[in-house]
Amino acid sequence: MSTPADSLVDCSRVMVKNDAYGGAGAFATVDIANGELVEKGIVRVLTNCDGNENPYVFTWSDVIPNVTWACGSGCSTFYNTCEEESSNTHMVRDFANNSFVITATKDIKAGDELMHVYKSKKWRTCFGELNEEKK
Numbered sequence: 001m002s003t004p005a006d007s008l009v010d011c012s013r014v015m016v017k018n019d020a021y022g023g024a025g026a027f028a029t030v031d032i033a034n035g036e037l038v039e040k041g042i043v044r045v046l047t048n049c050d051g052n053e054n055p056y057v058f059t060w061s062d063v064i065p066n067v068t069w070a071c072g073s074g075c076s077t078f079y080n081t082c083e084e085e086s087s088n089t090h091m092v093r094d095f096a097n098n099s100f101v102i103t104a105t106k107d108i109k110a111g112d113e114l115m116h117v118y119k120s121k122k123w124r125t126c127f128g129e130l131n132e133e134k135k
């Protein structure tokens with residue numbers, strides 16, 4: 001018999017609600033200690049999508065310029081971004097298995113917004129304004 005631990009997708013510690021920027025963000029539903037799992041999931045690689053224009057997809061290679069984009073399961077699409085020192089999560093991508101794991105990089109309290117530094121923040125056209133804000 002399968003158990004919840006067998007699930008390819010687990011976003012049970014995360015909820016999505018309105019954020020401070022006029023969109024939606026990801027927030028912790030429980031306290032999560034530094035190093036613990038925040039969310040895990042799978043992705044599907046997209047065709048006919050340019051992530052330079054579309055901010056809701058993941059960069060799915062280490063190649064620059066990247067041409068492989070993917071949509072992620074669970075709440076993964078909704079994590080907003082910030083500077084490294086303010087981030088409280090980190091996403092590790094497994095390109096071979098089309099999966100990801102997001103872990104806590106700080107002790108997180110229930111209700112805290114979950115943020116990570118987008119891998120492509122510096123070079124994707126659609127994130128230009130986010131970089132401008134930091135100048």
Ligand SMILES: C[S@@+](CC[C@H](N)C(=O)[O-])C[C@H]1O[C@@H](n2cnc3c(N)ncnc32)[C@H](O)[C@@H]1O
Nearest residue numbers: 021023024025055056077078079080081082126
């Ligand atoms: C992957 S989506 C994150 C979810 C998004 N907030 C939503 O409502 O769907 C990326 C977009 O979220 C917004 N975003 C992410 N981080 C932000 C920040 N620090 N300040 C303002 N907007 C942010 C930008 O519009 C960005 O293009």
